[in-house]
Amino acid sequence: MGSVIGRKVTRVTASCALALTAAALPAPMASAADSVPPPSTAPVLTPAPASSGAAPTAQGVQGRLGKLVRKQLKGASVLVVDPATGTVLFDQRGARPRIPASTVKLATAAAALDVLGPTATLPTIAYRDDRKVYLVGGGDPTLARKKGGNPAAGGRPSLTELAKAVAADYGTQTAVQVIYDASLFDGPGLGPGWSKSFPKAGVVAPVSALVVDGGRVRPGASARVQDPARQAADVFASLLKSEGMKVRSVKPGSLDPAAAEIARVESATIADIVEHMLTDSENDYAEALAHLVGGKALGRPDFAGGAEATIAALQRLGMDTTGVQLSDGSGLSRRDRMPATALASILTGVVTSGDPDISSVASGLPIAGLTGTLAGRFGTSATKAGRGFVHAKTGTLTGVTSLAGTVLDADGRTLVFALLDDKVKSIAKTRGTMDTVASRLAGCGCG
Numbered sequence: 001m002g003s004v005i006g007r008k009v010t011r012v013t014a015s016c017a018l019a020l021t022a023a024a025l026p027a028p029m030a031s032a033a034d035s036v037p038p039p040s041t042a043p044v045l046t047p048a049p050a051s052s053g054a055a056p057t058a059q060g061v062q063g064r065l066g067k068l069v070r071k072q073l074k075g076a077s078v079l080v081v082d083p084a085t086g087t088v089l090f091d092q093r094g095a096r097p098r099i100p101a102s103t104v105k106l107a108t109a110a111a112a113l114d115v116l117g118p119t120a121t122l123p124t125i126a127y128r129d130d131r132k133v134y135l136v137g138g139g140d141p142t143l144a145r146k147k148g149g150n151p152a153a154g155g156r157p158s159l160t161e162l163a164k165a166v167a168a169d170y171g172t173q174t175a176v177q178v179i180y181d182a183s184l185f186d187g188p189g190l191g192p193g194w195s196k197s198f199p200k201a202g203v204v205a206p207v208s209a210l211v212v213d214g215g216r217v218r219p220g221a222s223a224r225v226q227d228p229a230r231q232a233a234d235v236f237a238s239l240l241k242s243e244g245m246k247v248r249s250v251k252p253g254s255l256d257p258a259a260a261e262i263a264r265v266e267s268a269t270i271a272d273i274v275e276h277m278l279t280d281s282e283n284d285y286a287e288a289l290a291h292l293v294g295g296k297a298l299g300r301p302d303f304a305g306g307a308e309a310t311i312a313a314l315q316r317l318g319m320d321t322t323g324v325q326l327s328d329g330s331g332l333s334r335r336d337r338m339p340a341t342a343l344a345s346i347l348t349g350v351v352t353s354g355d356p357d358i359s360s361v362a363s364g365l366p367i368a369g370l371t372g373t374l375a376g377r378f379g380t381s382a383t384k385a386g387r388g389f390v391h392a393k394t395g396t397l398t399g400v401t402s403l404a405g406t407v408l409d410a411d412g413r414t415l416v417f418a419l420l421d422d423k424v425k426s427i428a429k430t431r432g433t434m435d436t437v438a439s440r441l442a443g444c445g446c447g
Helices: 058-072 101-115 159-170 228-242 270-280 283-298 303-316 340-352 360-364 427-442
Strands: 077-082 087-092 123-129 132-136 175-181 246-252 260-266 390-397 400-408 414-421
Touching: 058 077, 058 087, 058 427, 077 340, 101 270, 101 283, 101 303, 101 340, 101 360, 101 390, 101 400, 123 159, 132 159, 132 228, 159 228, 159 260, 175 228, 228 246, 270 283, 270 360, 283 303, 340 360, 340 400, 340 414, 390 427, 400 427, 414 427
Parallel strands: 132 175, 175 246
Antiparallel strands: 077 087, 077 414, 123 132, 123 260, 390 400, 400 414
């Protein structure tokens, strides 16, 4: 599954023109945290090879962007690359490490696909040892209480389904003790540099290998609980009771090796989770994936292990990690540092790589004006040229704005760009300018 450095590049990009109008697409979600759309609702794209169309020149791109960047993004990092040739078309402080915010998720996505594999799934398993029922978390951030259906068709694994299977195995009126095991992940629940207010504010739940409904205090809420594993176990116990069983107690513990598996539910594939994580900038998904990467690659399923393993995976994929410092997988930490060159290298690798394992990075990128975190952007006269043609990951923290992705230019050529500024006075103004830069590339015949 792993990739080799220096391999020949032939990958087809997913950044492309859309033969669709906004009216043909499903309405944007009110909150990415509240629901995850099935893959079948994604727009149908027509891929264009990275080498299609006339090659732009640095002079042409400079003429298109130079005045705007110098005037409105003079302190930012701005990098534009032709991935088919590796030519740098525009570079303003591209090598300067900056706080990247959620564009870090590009690194997390590539590492998860490479280390875990795109077809892997994440189990939540129930075991039986006499009158003890063990609930063991497998790191699945998508587990729900009641929503079910086939994860391969857009459904989500549910504790209700798991409880029904356990009750069928035991029979009703059986009294049991529920023991929950979230030991797959180590370390603290909150990442380095995170605010303690994040869970209550609904930014992210404390990271746990056992979590239901994103650790929300109740379904549909934004705020998160302090102990997601305990909450999941309590929900599971109540579901067992609703199936006619009796639960004497609920407590944490470790799985007894003598216990036998009686039921499990599986997540959608890692590729699907990665796509949703990128499209909707799901912090909980990103942190679960990073912990899993650290666990599998280094035997260290914590923040530090995930960060180290992510950088190692990028290097193994032949991507440039110069200047990269990671403290988490979501980009919530202000201790993270990435230069535009590193982000562009990840995107170039995805666009040109012959490795199908990492292709979900491209298909998961939000589409300007249409999907995910870009659904409400690119609606002005200055940015309408980018609508549908810019596919990019967003990033926002206080004083930080970033945008990194691909764009199909007017000649049918796929370009890679990375824009970062971590000294922003006006998020709205800087974000609008970055959208304009990407849109100018979309309208550029810069040969």
